[in-house]
Amino acid sequence: AQSVTQLDSHVSVSEGTPVLLRCNYSSSYSPSLFWYVQHPNKGLQLLLKYTSAATLVKGINGFEAEFKKSETSFHLTKPSAHMSDAAEYFCVVRRDSNYQLIWGAGTKLIIKP
Amino acid sequence: DAGVIQSPRHEVTEMGQEVTLRCKPISGHNSLFWYRQTMMRGLELLIYFNNNVPIDDSGMPEDRFSAKMPNASFSTLKIQPSEPRDSAVYFCASTPQEGETQYFGPGTRLLVL
Numbered sequence: 001a002q003s004v005t006q007l008d009s010h011v012s013v014s015e016g017t018p019v020l021l022r023c024n025y026s027s028s029y030s031p032s033l034f035w036y037v038q039h040p041n042k043g044l045q046l047l048l049k050y051t052s053a054a055t056l057v058k059g060i061n062g063f064e065a066e067f068k069k070s071e072t073s074f075h076l077t078k079p080s081a082h083m084s085d086a087a088e089y090f091c092v093v094r095r096d097s098n099y100q101l102i103w104g105a106g107t108k109l110i111i112k113p
Numbered sequence: 114d115a116g117v118i119q120s121p122r123h124e125v126t127e128m129g130q131e132v133t134l135r136c137k138p139i140s141g142h143n144s145l146f147w148y149r150q151t152m153m154r155g156l157e158l159l160i161y162f163n164n165n166v167p168i169d170d171s172g173m174p175e176d177r178f179s180a181k182m183p184n185a186s187f188s189t190l191k192i193q194p195s196e197p198r199d200s201a202v203y204f205c206a207s208t209p210q211e212g213e214t215q216y217f218g219p220g221t222r223l224l225v226l
């Protein structure tokens with residue numbers, strides 16, 4: 001069965017410093033993985049997705065994530081944080097075959113000026 | 114491109130009243146999802162439609178909840194009677210086909226007093 005674990009409930013970084021949001025998954029085969037972002041009182045926006053093509057996936061707003069099968073990880077990174085990046089980030093794995101998404105608990109990213 | 118449209122964006126009602134939430138998926142998308150988001154339980158899938166047919170309603174909490182999709186461009190989620198524990202943000206999402214990336218609407222924030 002698939003599952004997804006976001007290792008940090010909160011991450012705090014200073015503006016201009018790198019961002020790392022960690023996600024581990026479990027799956028019996030090559031999964032489809034996503035990162036979604038939710039700004040305060042807003043909907044969920046797709047940041048990027050991995051679907052078994054390139055292991056390094058580039059998304060919007062300068063974010064990228066690397067799929068590492070050996071580590072069962074799909075961490076989200078950004079070289080330089082901006083104040084507008086403050087939001088909650090969700091790592092998501094899709095069950096094979098179909099429509100069901102398994103959501104991580106979310107990581108709140110806090111940006112310090 | 115209009116994106117997924119939800120209405121109303123905010124709803125405040127009293128316990129026992131009927132609540133109807135509306136969703137217009139992205140044109141051409143064949144699959145539609147209703148989710149509920151709460152602090153305690155995170156994001157939960159309520160019901161999934163494919164080609165206007167309900168495929169999986171196992172997430173619908175109880176008989177007070179019902180959902181319809183009379184055509185490819187409109188869906189409703191109804192709660193009757195509403196209870197305070199129904200207070201949450203309700204999201205609608207759509208995909209071009211089953212198994213593809215889900216695109217979310219801005220959500221309806223429901224408060225039942």
